[in-house]
Amino acid sequence: MPKTIVQEFTKGLWEELPPFRLVLGLCPVLGVTTSMENGLGMGIATTFVLFGSNFLVSMLRSIIPQKVRIACFIIIIAAFVTIVELLMQAYAYPLYLKLGVFIPLIVVNCIVLGRAEAFAYKNKVSYSIADGLGIGIGFTLSLGALGAVRELIGNGSVTVWGDVSYNLLTAFPSYQPFSFMVQAPGAFICLGLMLCVINAVGD
Amino acid sequence: MGYFELIIACIFVNNILLAQFLGNCPFLGTSKKMETAVGMAMAVIFVLVMAGTITWVIYTFVLVKFGLVYLRTIAFIVVIASLVQFVEMFLKKSIPALYAGLGIFLPLITTNCAVMGVCVLNIDKEFTFLQALVASFFYAVGFGLALILFAGLRERILLARVPKPLQDTSIALITAGMISLAFFAFQGMV
Numbered sequence: 001m002p003k004t005i006v007q008e009f010t011k012g013l014w015e016e017l018p019p020f021r022l023v024l025g026l027c028p029v030l031g032v033t034t035s036m037e038n039g040l041g042m043g044i045a046t047t048f049v050l051f052g053s054n055f056l057v058s059m060l061r062s063i064i065p066q067k068v069r070i071a072c073f074i075i076i077i078a079a080f081v082t083i084v085e086l087l088m089q090a091y092a093y094p095l096y097l098k099l100g101v102f103i104p105l106i107v108v109n110c111i112v113l114g115r116a117e118a119f120a121y122k123n124k125v126s127y128s129i130a131d132g133l134g135i136g137i138g139f140t141l142s143l144g145a146l147g148a149v150r151e152l153i154g155n156g157s158v159t160v161w162g163d164v165s166y167n168l169l170t171a172f173p174s175y176q177p178f179s180f181m182v183q184a185p186g187a188f189i190c191l192g193l194m195l196c197v198i199n200a201v202g203d
Numbered sequence: 204m205g206y207f208e209l210i211i212a213c214i215f216v217n218n219i220l221l222a223q224f225l226g227n228c229p230f231l232g233t234s235k236k237m238e239t240a241v242g243m244a245m246a247v248i249f250v251l252v253m254a255g256t257i258t259w260v261i262y263t264f265v266l267v268k269f270g271l272v273y274l275r276t277i278a279f280i281v282v283i284a285s286l287v288q289f290v291e292m293f294l295k296k297s298i299p300a301l302y303a304g305l306g307i308f309l310p311l312i313t314t315n316c317a318v319m320g321v322c323v324l325n326i327d328k329e330f331t332f333l334q335a336l337v338a339s340f341f342y343a344v345g346f347g348l349a350l351i352l353f354a355g356l357r358e359r360i361l362l363a364r365v366p367k368p369l370q371d372t373s374i375a376l377i378t379a380g381m382i383s384l385a386f387f388a389f390q391g392m393v
Contacts, residue, residue, distance in 0.1 A: 031224035078277040188380030200368035
């Protein structure tokens with residue numbers, strides 16, 4: 001049964017939730033989620049690239065020759081990543097500095113290339129946009145959630161855009177921040193445990 | 204920074220996989236068997252040294268010279284993709300034994316963030332040509348070391364009885380966290 005546009009959109013939010021269901025694109029997931037803010041920022045940047053590349057690949061799918069399609073996809077994706085890089089340098093410079101090398105690395109994020117190859121190259125423009133946005137928003141939410149968990153346990157507080165914040169220390173004054181969680185090994189272990197929870201819930 | 208410190212920093216302190224989180228897809232994807240892990244490690248060392256130096260030359264002598272620095276991302280990915288293609292064709296023709304050994308891992312390297320990441324890091328850290336060459340090689344050695352260590356552990360995990368929700372990727376990530384913890388001890392050495 002062919003899926004509706006709404007179904008193509010919502011599958012990215014649970015059924016094919018990027019870092020957990022399709023275990024792809026793990027580098028930014030592990031690298032930038034030291035805080036919720038970084039995670040959301042990275043997610044939004046990736047969503048923009050996914051939306052743009054899915055849209056353009058789908059529109060050009062009858063022109064792009066089968067044999068050199070991967071090269072064409074990569075050029076399209078790289079163009080959108082450059083747009084994001086320049087936009088972030090202009091309007092979100094502190095975030096750009098924090099995410100650092102991970103912004104140019106959206107080019108080699110398997111999720112973006114994977115959606116272009118597996119979905120946008122075979123489907124209509126409207127469906128591809130829905131797919132790109134759905135996967136992108138699912139990715140953003142996952143990064144935000146992982147960032148929030150790591151920041152809460154590691155720092156004892158969560159800060160978003162500098163003002164909205166939740167402080168665990170006001171509720172539990174004796175809590176000692178577990179700084180292991182915001183450092184490198186914590187990223188792997190936290191993602192592994194979240195994957196385990198999602199597997200358990202999904203079954 | 205002297206070359207000795209640079210080498211230690213690249214292999215252990217800033218290990219590309221475990222401290223900088225670059226190249227995690229092949230890390231999880233090719234570590235189920237020792238054989239594939241060794242193949243991937245060799246392919247990465249081979250390509251990374253070439254990509255790291257060639258992108259450095261292109262960045263310094265083409266992009267900076269003509270004021271095209273904003274095209275860095277596109278230029279690098281095109282260089283890496285065509286380099287991988289070229290290396291594949293060259294090896295197939297002239298060194299078939301090596302080609303058979305690296306096999307399917309060569310094309311996969313195009314989308315390995317470690318390769319692109321090291322090329323970008325070489326530029327961001329403002330390395331000289333020789334530093335970029337040394338850093339590229341030893342980052343790749345660090346990648347191989349972590350990958351082979353991890354593959355060894357993962358072969359053992361296959362024999363263990365793991366609770367169902369933790370199976371496969373989940374336990375692999377937690378194991379990677381443990382190795383990362385071990386590498387974490389090198390922090391502050393340089």
